[in-house]
Each structure stands twice: as C-alpha cells, then as structure tokens.
Amino acid sequence: MLSRLRTAPRSATRFLSTSAAAPSPLALAREPQQRPTSDSALSRARTRIANRDHVQVAPPLVDSFGRKHDYLRLSLTEKCNLRCTYCMPEQGVPLLPKDDLLTADEIERVARVFVDHGVRKIRLTGGEPTIRRDIVDIVERLGRLSLSSLGMTSNGIALKRKLPALVSAGLSSLNLSLDTLDPFKYELVTRRRGFDAVMDSLDIAQGLKPKGLKTKVNVVVIRGLNDHEVPDFVELTRERDITVRFIEYMPFEDNRWSTAKLVPSSELLSLISARHPASGLDKLQDAASDTTRAYRVPGYAGSFGFISSMTDHFCGGCSRLRIGADGRVKVCLFGPPVLSLRPLLRSSPASPTSDAALMHAVGGAVYGKKFAHDGLGGPEGIKREGKMGPMVGIAASLPISPLRPTRRPRTRTPLHLLGPSTSSPLSFPTTRLFSSTSSPRTSSSSSSDDNDSSPRLTHIDPSTGKAAMVSVAGKASTLRSATAVGRVYVPPAAFALIDFGDEHEHELEQVERDGSRRRSRRGGMNKKGDVVSVAQLAGLMGAKHTSLLIPLCHPVPLSHVAVELRPLRATSEVEVRCTATCEGATGVEMEALTGVSVAALTVWDMCKAAGGKEMEIRGLRVVSKSGGKSGDWVRPDFDEQRDDVE
Structure with a gap:
C-alpha cells in the first residue's frame, strides 16, 4: 500500500556527515515520515536532525531514501492560453505579481547551480512556456549548460513559429499536450480553439527531427471523455517517429477528480492489445528513473507508453524536482512547496547568498522528501488531504466559459x-x-x-x-x-x-x-x-x-x-x-x-x-x-x- 513506507536502504547513512558550522533554519530539513527504526545509525542521525544538531545532507540532491535527483522541471510562467477542464478551477486563480516571477538571469543561475550539483535533464514548463517573450533567450542560456536533455512541455498553440528558433538555441525534447483528435471536442476540453495549430506544431516538430528534436505527445485520459480515442492515438505512431504517452487523470485543486473518471493504465494496455492481436506489442526497455512504461506496435515508426501515477506509481525511482515560476521548490508533485528560492536569489547586495548556501537550503528540502505521493497514501488521500493547487494560475477576474473561445482568423478544418x-x-x-x-x-x-x-x-x-x-x-x-x-x-x-x-x-x-450604371443579373x-x-x-x-x-x-x-x-x-x-x-x-x-x-x-x-x-x-x-x-x-x-x- 502507498501509505506503508519501506525501510530506507542502509546505504542512505553514507550521505550523512557532520558540519562544523551551525546550519541556518532554511538548511534544516523537515522531519521525514516515520519508518521502521531497525537501522540504528539512521535513527540516531534523524534524532540529531530533530535536535538541530550540526547535520547537513551531502550530496545535496539525494534524499533520505538514497534517491538521486538529476531531473529539474522549471516553470517559466503561471499563464496559459488554454483553460483545460482537468488542470484548473473553472473560475481560475489569481496570478502572482509580475515582479514575483523569476527573471531570465535568475532562472539561468538556478539552472546552473543545479547542474553543478548533478542535474542532467531540465524541462521547461508553465502554464504555457511559449507565452514568455524571452523564451528563446532562456533556452539559449540553458542550452550552454552541461545537459543531456533540454526539453519543454507545450500545448502547441503558439509554438510553431518559435519552434525552429528554439531547436537552434538548444531545445532537444518536446512534449506536446493533446488530449483528443476531435477538433470539436478539443474546443470543449480546452475551452478554446486551436486544434489545427497543435497539429501544425506536431508536423513542424517532425520536420526538425534531423536536427535532434525528440517529440512526445502527452494525453490525459479521462473515462467517458477520450478513453475511446486511445487506439487512434496509437495510430499516430504508425508513420511518425514519436512517443505517445497516456497519463492517468490526477486530482488537482477543484478539477472535480473522481475515481470513476480514472482509467487505469492496465485497462488501456488491454484495449490496445485487443486492437493488435496478430502482431502483439513489443515491450521496450525503460530506464530505472523513467516515468513511462513504453511499448511499440511491431512495424510502427514510433512508440507509446503509460504514466500510471495513480494506479502503479514509480515513486521508488523518482529523480524529479520542481521549481515554480516564482522560485518555490516542490520535491513532490502531490505536495505543497517546501522552500522559496526567490528571497535567497534576491538577497541584499551587501550580503548576497552564495551558490553553496542556495544549494544547502535545497539539500535540506530534498532530504525531507517522503517516499510516495508526499505521504498521502494514494489517489483518495491525495484528493482528500493533498495541497497540490491548480496546475496553472489564471487571473480570477477573467470570465471563463466552456463555450467562449478566443477570437482568431476565421479558418477551420473543412x-x-x-x-x-x-x-x-x-x-x-x-x-x-x-x-x-x-x-x-x-x-x-x-x-x-x-x-x-x-x-x-x-x-x-x-x-x-x-x-x-x-x-x-x-x-x-x-x-x-x-x-x-x-x-x-x-x-x-x-x-x-x-x-x-x-x-x-x-x-x-x-x-x-x-459613377457608372452596371447591368444587374x-x-x-x-x-x-x-x-x-x-x-x-x-x-x-x-x-x-x-x-x-x-x-x-x-x-x-x-x-x-x-x-x-x-x-x-x-x-x-x-x-x-x-x-x-x-x-x-x-x-x-x-x-x-x-x-x-x-x-x-x-x-x-x-x-x-x-x-x-x-x-x-x-x-x-x-x-x-x-x-x-x-x-x-x-x-x-x-x-x-x-x-x-x-
């Protein structure tokens, strides 16, 4: 069960070391959740933390379960040009003041410090990251860092004109969000138009594959809404070298999540298998920290996979950290922010926060990470007690209606x-x-x-x-x-x-x-x-x-x-x-x-x-x-x- 916690590996005690200087309050980790105390060394170390003894975590991006975090997700903005029904309250939430958001210089510094301490993958998220006017500049700055992958998640609405420049600046991976292949249903789900723009972005991304761009399509599956389209999404991989990922519906603030609308990944796999009884499906090799269980239909150019956050979680190999557009750090998607980097980044010029102090604070937050789902015990616990908030922020003053699309040139798929x-x-x-x-x-x-x-x-x-x-x-x-x-x-x-x-x-x-009379028909x-x-x-x-x-x-x-x-x-x-x-x-x-x-x-x-x-x-x-x-x-x-x- 998700609520039961495994005993930390004995090797985790190797990451505890003493420090001669007393740590600041920001550097102290919150008390990790209780586990069996058979490991006396780990028990003594935890007691010292509770007593504010001079203890720090080294290296800073390893938690008390020995999980190394080498994947950073950086949100660039709260804003989004869609109003998807599953990721936000219909009425929206107030936006933060513009001055509270990290600047391009601050984003670059944060990324550099994390890369210096072992991060090798960065993904830019939002809101919708392409809304930021300096998106190409940010990608270019991060593209100079020592990364194995620099990715971005986008809804594709405003992407197609910027994508070639983003790839030239260093973007190597694109996750395109698309939950339906029906243009009319797309407008109902997103409360906006834009299906054609997303498909254009997908085509352009395919054209940039020779330049090293890897493309994935993210599909949030909701029972009764788009679960019957799953085989159609798999067909996208017949000719396209892309990966389609089916994501289980997750509870966010006021998105009216319920277990009745959750479609387990195992059910989707059975549905796809039934469509390909003759050829079967090939199971692909997954990396230890990968969130996706990947498959391929034999003979198809691309692949598909499942992100089963709810029914078959991958928390044991979690390697991800998240930083919001305002600099707040989340060590788990399902929990609240545990640390704000903005005050540290904007400390007084007379006594600036060093990179080492910045990472020291992050290390304390990472060490206190719970084993699974922020200790909430699974989907129902997340729904009942979670503090995830909405996925994106939308100004509360904006009226939102399922039938109110943005104005655009009057063209549509015939x-x-x-x-x-x-x-x-x-x-x-x-x-x-x-x-x-x-x-x-x-x-x-x-x-x-x-x-x-x-x-x-x-x-x-x-x-x-x-x-x-x-x-x-x-x-x-x-x-x-x-x-x-x-x-x-x-x-x-x-x-x-x-x-x-x-x-x-x-x-x-x-x-x-x-001034001239013309003959009428x-x-x-x-x-x-x-x-x-x-x-x-x-x-x-x-x-x-x-x-x-x-x-x-x-x-x-x-x-x-x-x-x-x-x-x-x-x-x-x-x-x-x-x-x-x-x-x-x-x-x-x-x-x-x-x-x-x-x-x-x-x-x-x-x-x-x-x-x-x-x-x-x-x-x-x-x-x-x-x-x-x-x-x-x-x-x-x-x-x-x-x-x-x-």
Missing part, C-alpha cells in the same frame, strides 16, 4: 476533410462536458436546471457508462428561447449568384461609388433555385425534427422557429441565424443549432457546383438563451454589430 472519428457539425454540441449553473447549456435534452456541479457527460448513465436520455420528469415547464448562428463561406463567383432580396439597393450603392439565382428561401425552409424543418436527427434529444413542442440568412459581403460569407422558442421542461439550444446546421448545409448543397471545394461552414455556436432555472445568458464574445461588419 467538414469534408474531417476523419471518420470526428464529430459532425450537428452532433458536437449535444453533450456539455460539465454541469455548472454558471455555464451556458448546449443540449435541449440535457438537464439544464441541474444544480449538480460534478463533471459528467450528460448523456452517459453513470452506473453503466452507456448512452442514455436525460430525464426531465418533474421539471416545471417554462418559456425558453435560444439563438444560434453559423456562417457559410462561398467563393465570390458563387456568392454573386445568390439573391438576398436587396440586389437593386446594392446596385444603386455601387452606382454611387463608381436580375434575380441572381443559380440553377437550383432560390438559395435563401430553400435554406430557410430547410432550417425550419431541421429545427422541428431535431429529436429525429440527434438520438438522445427530447422531442420539444416548438412554439416558434425563425431562420434568417444574410450576406456578409466583405468576407463572402452567408450568415445563418436560427431562434427557437418553446414552453417546456428543457431548453431549445439543440433545436437552434440544428436549424442553423441544416440551413447552412442547404446553402452548401445549392452552391457547390459554382463554389467548388473552397466552401466552408464556420463558427456554429449558441449565442444566447433565455428561460429555465439557470436564467438568461448571452455569449460574452458575441457582438452583433461587429459580426455585421466582419
């Missing part, structure tokens, strides 16, 4: 290019990831008024894990409304053929601009008829038949549906808007989304002969809702006037 495992434009909003009274609802058959804040897929029966319709029995009927929008990009040549009913007015404006219709009218009717029919198209949606007695199409000539787009209204026990967001989707697909169908393969459906989203127990909501980033002129 629907016809999405693979068979990706969601269709009609199905991606049918389930919201988390029940939260502060978040917009996106499913007419979801329990919109549910006060349960625990995370779940709303159309999954928690007792069986199977798809199920949400019960609305007993809910009061109220007046509800929802509006959704979407756009269809139509190439200019085809766009000119659509009659929006304002051709004469548009022509007069053109005459006033250039009366009606502007294509061969299949009136695009706008047909699409409006299709949207109306689609909204009314939502429950027939989306399997788990309730049939809703709609009292009104309005579908509007309007031209956005500056961008050669047709905007589609659908408002659905009903008096019932569940919302009509899905009806509005379906109306937009069917109308947009109708525009596509009627213009495809002239529009060719360049057409795209973009920006399908709910922009407002009203009614129900959760109250009214308007999408924060939706500005009607701005959308009119884009």
Whole structure:
C-alpha cells in the first residue's frame, strides 16, 4: 500500500556527515515520515536532525531514501492560453505579481547551480512556456549548460513559429499536450480553439527531427471523455517517429477528480492489445528513473507508453524536482512547496547568498522528501488531504466559459476533410462536458436546471457508462428561447449568384461609388433555385425534427422557429441565424443549432457546383438563451454589430 513506507536502504547513512558550522533554519530539513527504526545509525542521525544538531545532507540532491535527483522541471510562467477542464478551477486563480516571477538571469543561475550539483535533464514548463517573450533567450542560456536533455512541455498553440528558433538555441525534447483528435471536442476540453495549430506544431516538430528534436505527445485520459480515442492515438505512431504517452487523470485543486473518471493504465494496455492481436506489442526497455512504461506496435515508426501515477506509481525511482515560476521548490508533485528560492536569489547586495548556501537550503528540502505521493497514501488521500493547487494560475477576474473561445482568423478544418472519428457539425454540441449553473447549456435534452456541479457527460448513465436520455420528469415547464448562428463561406463567383432580396439597393450603392450604371443579373439565382428561401425552409424543418436527427434529444413542442440568412459581403460569407422558442421542461439550444446546421448545409448543397471545394461552414455556436432555472445568458464574445461588419 502507498501509505506503508519501506525501510530506507542502509546505504542512505553514507550521505550523512557532520558540519562544523551551525546550519541556518532554511538548511534544516523537515522531519521525514516515520519508518521502521531497525537501522540504528539512521535513527540516531534523524534524532540529531530533530535536535538541530550540526547535520547537513551531502550530496545535496539525494534524499533520505538514497534517491538521486538529476531531473529539474522549471516553470517559466503561471499563464496559459488554454483553460483545460482537468488542470484548473473553472473560475481560475489569481496570478502572482509580475515582479514575483523569476527573471531570465535568475532562472539561468538556478539552472546552473543545479547542474553543478548533478542535474542532467531540465524541462521547461508553465502554464504555457511559449507565452514568455524571452523564451528563446532562456533556452539559449540553458542550452550552454552541461545537459543531456533540454526539453519543454507545450500545448502547441503558439509554438510553431518559435519552434525552429528554439531547436537552434538548444531545445532537444518536446512534449506536446493533446488530449483528443476531435477538433470539436478539443474546443470543449480546452475551452478554446486551436486544434489545427497543435497539429501544425506536431508536423513542424517532425520536420526538425534531423536536427535532434525528440517529440512526445502527452494525453490525459479521462473515462467517458477520450478513453475511446486511445487506439487512434496509437495510430499516430504508425508513420511518425514519436512517443505517445497516456497519463492517468490526477486530482488537482477543484478539477472535480473522481475515481470513476480514472482509467487505469492496465485497462488501456488491454484495449490496445485487443486492437493488435496478430502482431502483439513489443515491450521496450525503460530506464530505472523513467516515468513511462513504453511499448511499440511491431512495424510502427514510433512508440507509446503509460504514466500510471495513480494506479502503479514509480515513486521508488523518482529523480524529479520542481521549481515554480516564482522560485518555490516542490520535491513532490502531490505536495505543497517546501522552500522559496526567490528571497535567497534576491538577497541584499551587501550580503548576497552564495551558490553553496542556495544549494544547502535545497539539500535540506530534498532530504525531507517522503517516499510516495508526499505521504498521502494514494489517489483518495491525495484528493482528500493533498495541497497540490491548480496546475496553472489564471487571473480570477477573467470570465471563463466552456463555450467562449478566443477570437482568431476565421479558418477551420473543412467538414469534408474531417476523419471518420470526428464529430459532425450537428452532433458536437449535444453533450456539455460539465454541469455548472454558471455555464451556458448546449443540449435541449440535457438537464439544464441541474444544480449538480460534478463533471459528467450528460448523456452517459453513470452506473453503466452507456448512452442514455436525460430525464426531465418533474421539471416545471417554462418559456425558453435560444439563438444560434453559423456562417457559410462561398467563393465570390458563387456568392454573386445568390439573391438576398436587396440586389437593386446594392446596385444603386455601387452606382454611387463608381459613377457608372452596371447591368444587374436580375434575380441572381443559380440553377437550383432560390438559395435563401430553400435554406430557410430547410432550417425550419431541421429545427422541428431535431429529436429525429440527434438520438438522445427530447422531442420539444416548438412554439416558434425563425431562420434568417444574410450576406456578409466583405468576407463572402452567408450568415445563418436560427431562434427557437418553446414552453417546456428543457431548453431549445439543440433545436437552434440544428436549424442553423441544416440551413447552412442547404446553402452548401445549392452552391457547390459554382463554389467548388473552397466552401466552408464556420463558427456554429449558441449565442444566447433565455428561460429555465439557470436564467438568461448571452455569449460574452458575441457582438452583433461587429459580426455585421466582419
């Protein structure tokens, strides 16, 4: 059991030596957890520590269990450009003042001191390290140190333009975070867009392999969310020389962790093995301190592995230390910081802290490291008593919504290019990831008024894990409304053929601009008829038949549906808007989304002969809702006037 501690190896007593000078309070290690006292020498040494005898740890990066720490993870920033549901509270946490973060000079000094005392691997983390403007400079500085590996963990959003310069500066290893291969689900998990940017970063990383860059893809596996995608991630290694690592879901502050969502690595291995019964799997050799148990499908270029922090921990060979962006040292991921280096780094110029004193303080902290999971006794103990905090810090003043992406150029993977495992434009909003009274609802058959804040897929029966319709029995009927929008990009040549009913007015404006009368194409219709009218009717029919198209949606007695199409000539787009209204026990967001989707697909169908393969459906989203127990909501980033002129 994790709560039971093995007896320290007898060799650990070799690391205890006396010192003539009394140590400072920072140098004194906290009392290690209790273990059997059969080793009398170690027992006497621990007594001396408790009595503040003149004892120090030498070498400084070895703990009381004899584990040598040669791997340092340096956080460069608290900030992140994603809002992943599993690593932070939805409301965020306050950011530290900028002056509290370590400067590039301080980061370089800390790294140099650790390297001088045996660290051979450094990984730069965050938040998102590429957010720092001086990231290339920091990598270049650390690249001059005597390291076997200089790595970085990134979400890939802002990486692709910087990656070649980072590799030239000395970056040798990249861990790319990617939890789903579905672009729509990616937006739900991260609360931001960016799937295409991550895949571009992965492709660029592969192109830099001849320059020595090793690439890994980190996948946090959560039951009911992405566990079924594990075989698809393994397929990434067929042609790519990368390592995909499946990480067990870990409890961080307010990420609503539960054992029900934890998928043991052994279960994932069985799933992958079942997909490759003929060839089997090759077990690769793991280093003694490696966190990953690695495998390869015979004939595949890359490999995959499991980081089983929860169910099959690797604490006995732990070699990692962590320093936060503000200089606080964590000797275990699952415990709180035990030492702050910032006061030592910024001591008075009259009496500066020497490198030896800096490492002496670190040595005391390392020596007090517990054997496993900071002594908390496993997943439930970590959840109950752990002080891990969130993985990253986000300013509490920033409003965060699962449906609020950052603005970006309006490009997206065309629907016809999405693979068979990706969601269709009609199905991606049918389930919201988390029940939260502060978040917009996106499913007419979801329990919109549910006060349960625990995370779940709303159309999954928690007792069986199977798809199920949400019960609305007993809910009061109220007046509800929802509006959704979407756009269809139509190439200019085809766009000119659509009659929006304002051709004469548009022509007069053109005459006033250039002073010459141009001959109008009366009606502007294509061969299949009136695009706008047909699409409006299709949207109306689609909204009314939502429950027939989306399997788990309730049939809703709609009292009104309005579908509007309007031209956005500056961008050669047709905007589609659908408002659905009903008096019932569940919302009509899905009806509005379906109306937009069917109308947009109708525009596509009627213009495809002239529009060719360049057409795209973009920006399908709910922009407002009203009614129900959760109250009214308007999408924060939706500005009607701005959308009119884009």
